[in-house]
Amino acid sequence: MATKQKLLTDISLKGLEIAPSQIRGAVRIVPLLRRQVRGDFRLVRRDYHEDIAVVSLAGRITVPEMQYYSYIPHGLVLSWSDDGSPIAAFGGQMFKPDGKRLDCGCASVRLMHRMAKREAKNQLRLLPLHLAMEGFLSLFFSGPDIAWSEYSKYALAHGLGSRYEMSFSGRYIAGLEDALRVFEIHPRQVGVLVFVAETLASAFVVPTPEDYRALHTSLLEDFYGELIYEYSMMFDKPFPMDLSVDDAKIHSLADLRNAIAKMRTDWAAFQGFMAEGLLQSPLNSQRVYTMGPFVLQRFITSLHPKEENHIGEAIIREDGELEYLKTYRLSAAQTRRVYLLSQLHFYNWNIDATATALGNTREEFVTRLETAGFGYLLNQQVRDAARKKRKK
Structure with a gap:
């Protein structure tokens, strides 16, 4: 049963394939393709238009210590089936209002409850990436348990x-908007690894290709760390990394087909190696919500000061297949x-x-x-x- 599912100890791309990357300036986007699209788990974007959002973490807006403040451009509404049957298209579904909107004159404010909120029997609203950031901010939040004399x-x-914590909108990452505009989207693409100057900026995975096409440009509304912003301004191209086919060994279409297949495999393995700071790093995870056969978790990597570190959130099936992933790279x-x-x-x-x-x-x-x-x-x-x- 899903309630007995273990917490994530590392990020596995089970069920996904790494495709050859596309480059624009210093931005390298690596497509992630899903081998089998099941259709029993879907998500859709819900846009917000307020200047700031206030999220009550304890379910009550009246508790100042339990509020999260941020600019939140959109949420995700998740729907699933318990028996594996496909979910109908989202276009005809109606959603309830999410929280309350206040007009304060100089700014508009949206008041919401919880980072992940159940809205119907098989429907959950999630505030993407903010769920992970709130968990990061709340680490060791209570302070000393013993009244040591050294503390104030x-x-x-x-x-x-x-x-x-301070961060930068994706629109301030030089070249990212242009890259998302011109890059090809593969038919089976459900996610990306985003590199800036060969530094992993984020990973993003959704359940179906239709969901990804609808959320492709939402990467601009995500937030990124100071390191990624600085690298996008400092570098205008990535390191040269080329693979080619040895034409001396090509004597037929079959030889060419096999050579290209091997080149793609080698390239995928190397791009996975580029992301080993996330994909090979041990995780400290926390279960947030169980949704039938799916489990929503948030995580943080080992926090070793001399290594790259990430926070994020993921949804996995009972068999460990990754259905949703969104990450944020921490600065030093x-x-x-x-x-x-x-x-x-x-x-x-x-x-x-x-x-x-x-x-x-x-x-x-x-x-x-x-x-x-x-x-x-x-x-x-x-x-x-x-x-x-x-x-x-």
């Missing part, structure tokens, strides 16, 4: 308080912030024990917290002592 009254009372600064929090959590928020484990003096570790933007968690005496030690 604010940290002991409110934990991390209001956490935030974002990784450092959550890594420091994870180490503090592991050592019960003990400053000295954490500093020793990381090979730092007490003052060096306090400086790392200050640099990462978490200085407000510490009382002023601890911060002043570290500052004086640095000056000496």
